[in-house]
Amino acid sequence: GESVGLHLPTLSVQEGDNSIINCAYSNSASDYFIWYKQESGKGPQFIIDIRSNMDKRQGQRVTVLLNKTVKHLSLQIAATQPGDSAVYFCAEKLAGGTSYGKLTFGQGTILTVHP
Amino acid sequence: GAGVSQSPRYKVTKRGQDVALRCDPISGHVSLYWYRQALGQGPEFLTYFNYEAQQDKSGLPNDRFSAERPEGSISTLTIQRTEQRDSAMYRCASSPLESDEQYFGPGTRLTVT
Numbered sequence: 001g002e003s004v005g006l007h008l009p010t011l012s013v014q015e016g017d018n019s020i021i022n023c024a025y026s027n028s029a030s031d032y033f034i035w036y037k038q039e040s041g042k043g044p045q046f047i048i049d050i051r052s053n054m055d056k057r058q059g060q061r062v063t064v065l066l067n068k069t070v071k072h073l074s075l076q077i078a079a080t081q082p083g084d085s086a087v088y089f090c091a092e093k094l095a096g097g098t099s100y101g102k103l104t105f106g107q108g109t110i111l112t113v114h115p
Numbered sequence: 116g117a118g119v120s121q122s123p124r125y126k127v128t129k130r131g132q133d134v135a136l137r138c139d140p141i142s143g144h145v146s147l148y149w150y151r152q153a154l155g156q157g158p159e160f161l162t163y164f165n166y167e168a169q170q171d172k173s174g175l176p177n178d179r180f181s182a183e184r185p186e187g188s189i190s191t192l193t194i195q196r197t198e199q200r201d202s203a204m205y206r207c208a209s210s211p212l213e214s215d216e217q218y219f220g221p222g223t224r225l226t227v228t
Contacts, residue, residue: 041221046218049215100170101146101210103150
C-alpha cells in the first residue's frame, strides 16, 4: 500500500492510552479547522471539525482544542485503539471569498498504536 | 452509497506526454475539489468547482495544468507535456455546495518517467 509520512512527526502509544496530536496553523484569518485521518493507501477521512468561535469540541472518543492566540490546534483521542493507527492531518479554511472551498493542510503526524 | 471515484488509480507516462485524470464525485455533490499530495505531505489545493464553474484555480502550478467540469458532475484534470516533478498522488474530493466537510477519493498515482 501507499506509504506516507517518511519525514513526519511520529507518536507511538499503547492500546488504551490517550493520544494527543498537535498542529500549528498558519493563517490567523482561518475560521474553520478540521482533522483528517489518512490510512495507508486511502484518501483522507474526516474526523472532527471546529469553528473559530469555539475553543473545544467533542466527538466520539475524540476532542479538538483550538487556541487562536497561539494558532494551535490539537486532537485528543481517548482509549486509543490499533485501528487508530494512521497519519493525522489538520487543515484550515478561510471564512469566505473566492477561496472558500480551499483547504490548507498542515504537516501530518504518524500515530502508531501498539497492542 | 458510492464514494468519490477516480480513474485510473495508477498512471505511468513518459515525460512530455499529456495525461487526463478523471474524478466522479458523490452523487448530488455540487462542489468538487482537486488536490495533489506528495509523499509524506498533506494534500495541496489545486482548484475547485461549484457545478460547472471553476471558482478558484490559484493552486494550479502552471499553465500545463487545467481542469474542467463541463456538465457539473465528472471532472477531468489534464496535465500537458508532463514532467518528472509532476509525479504525485492526485486526489479529488467532493461536497454539498461549499460544505465544510470534503469527502476524498482514493486518488490517482501519477508517475512520470
